[in-house]
Amino acid sequence: SAKHGGKRRHATYQPQMHTRVRRRQELATALERAAGRGEIAVHYQPIVDLASGRTVAVEALARWDRPDHGMLAPDVFIPLAEEIGLMAEIGRVVLREACSRVASWRRTFPGMEDLRLGVNLAPSEIGGRALVEDVASVLAETGLPPDRLMLEITESGVMGNPGEALAVMVGLRDLGVSLALDDFGTGHSSLAHLREFPIDTLKIAREFATGLPDSAVDTAFVETIVRLGRSLGLDVVAEGIESARQADAVTALGCAFAQGFYFGEPLAPLGLTFAFGSGSATGAALQVA
Ligand code: C2E
Ligand code: MG
Ligand code: MG
Ligand code: MG
Numbered sequence: 001s002a003k004h005g006g007k008r009r010h011a012t013y014q015p016q017m018h019t020r021v022r023r024r025q026e027l028a029t030a031l032e033r034a035a036g037r038g039e040i041a042v043h044y045q046p047i048v049d050l051a052s053g054r055t056v057a058v059e060a061l062a063r064w065d066r067p068d069h070g071m072l073a074p075d076v077f078i079p080l081a082e083e084i085g086l087m088a089e090i091g092r093v094v095l096r097e098a099c100s101r102v103a104s105w106r107r108t109f110p111g112m113e114d115l116r117l118g119v120n121l122a123p124s125e126i127g128g129r130a131l132v133e134d135v136a137s138v139l140a141e142t143g144l145p146p147d148r149l150m151l152e153i154t155e156s157g158v159m160g161n162p163g164e165a166l167a168v169m170v171g172l173r174d175l176g177v178s179l180a181l182d183d184f185g186t187g188h189s190s191l192a193h194l195r196e197f198p199i200d201t202l203k204i205a206r207e208f209a210t211g212l213p214d215s216a217v218d219t220a221f222v223e224t225i226v227r228l229g230r231s232l233g234l235d236v237v238a239e240g241i242e243s244a245r246q247a248d249a250v251t252a253l254g255c256a257f258a259q260g261f262y263f264g265e266p267l268a269p270l271g272l273t274f275a276f277g278s279g280s281a282t283g284a285a286l287q288v289a
Contacts, residue, residue, distance in 0.1 A: 028084050031077055034064055035086070040093045041065045042101070043266035047118065047237060047259045050251045057116035057150070059259065060098035061266045062090065078122060087122045092134055095119055099142040099149065101269055106148075109276040118150045118180065123157035127164060132171035139175070146176030150201060154182045155193055166197060173198045183239070185225060194232060202229040206240020209260070213249035223253045230254065 034040055040062060047057040064072040081087045102117040125131050139146050151172060158165035169179055180201035181193065185208055193199075204225050211218030222238065229236035238250040241260030250258055267275075 024080075027077070028080060030066060031064070031080060031084070031086060034066065034077075035089050035093050039065050039067070040090055040097075041071070041268070042094055042097045043268055044098075044101070044272050045259060045266040046264040046272075047116075047257055048263045050247065050256060050258055054111075055264075056114070056257070057118055058102065058272065059118040059152070059266075060094055060120070062094050062120075082122055082124055085124075087124045088128075088130070091122060091125050092138070095135065096138050096142065099138050099144040102148070103142045103144040105273070105276055106144075111279070112276055114148075116148045116150060117144065118152050120152045120182065121157060123154070123160060126153060126157050126168050127161065129168065129171065131168055132175065135172060135177060136175055139177075147178065150178045150180050152180045152182040152203065155184075155188050155190065158193060158197065159188055162196070169198050180237070185221065194228075199234060201235040201237060203237045203239050203259075204255070206260070209238055209240045209242070209246050209250065212246045213252075219249070219253070222250060222255070226250075226254045 041064070043061045043063055044058040045061060046055040047059060048054060049056045062074050062078065064077050066072050078087070078090075081090050098117055098119055102115055105112050106115050121131075135149070135151075139149065153165075153169075158169075172179060178200040179198060180203055181197075181199050182203045183205040184202045186205040194202075202225065204222060208218050208221050208225070212222065213219060226236050235257060236255050237257040237259055238246075238255045239259050241247050241250065241258045241262045243262055246260070247258060247262055264275075
């Protein structure tokens, strides 16, 4: 408040500040009801095997289908959900929906029997043992085999309480679930995390793909991260691949998997159901019609 904030002591009343606070409050109130009203949707983006061009996995990406506001992107509501304590509930909705969808695609489409699923975890979700039980019960309910689920964490998600994060990760690993370090190379990256945590997959932050193949610096970073990942026996996924040139570049640098608009944008489930049904997801790239 103006009374306690040192810098703001002399601030005059600004109507737009008031509006911002009220908007945020409205957003928070609407978000509190969103999960219960079925407004949390999940879109899916293909992850391809660069050697074969096949879609080997999909990443689940949350959307808020807010009445009269359209589809809201996660950066609009995930940080808010974290702040107001809704992330556990929203995360569970996304996990259940995504596991059941992927289990159904695996049963329905020839060639998709091995399809894997990536689901993002917010920092607050990694904090509690409850996560391991939730994941176990969702897998049991939906019939998705544990080794087909990959949980994606960011390094900031394990910074707060590394000891607890490690215990949770070991618990997930014991279930047979695999773990990915998301956006690797940005934020609070530390090689120590790779030594300490039971990680299976590195996802190279899309910032590094931006300059490929022309930037020598970006090329050096991608090459080094790929080599590091491979020498540790990890799968490496290049994120944010938007062009054939970038796809060729990461392939030449030894990266085995990639994800990005070039291969396919995140789609509502029906979009992927059509793609899988027509066999186009097994071709060179998933054509987003
Ligand atoms: P992320 O996990 O790194 O997901 C990849 C993001 O990059 C997605 O944005 C995707 O649409 C975008 N993307 C994919 N390919 C390209 C490309 O070629 N170019 C560009 N410019 N962008 C690309 P989205 O869906 O807006 O999600 C943003 C972030 O929100 C995610 O980053 C993830 O950190 C978070 N998020 C999304 N869904 C969930 C969720 O269910 N739970 C949690 N905790 N976080 C989520
Ligand atoms: Mg991710
Ligand atoms: Mg990422
Ligand atoms: Mg991200």
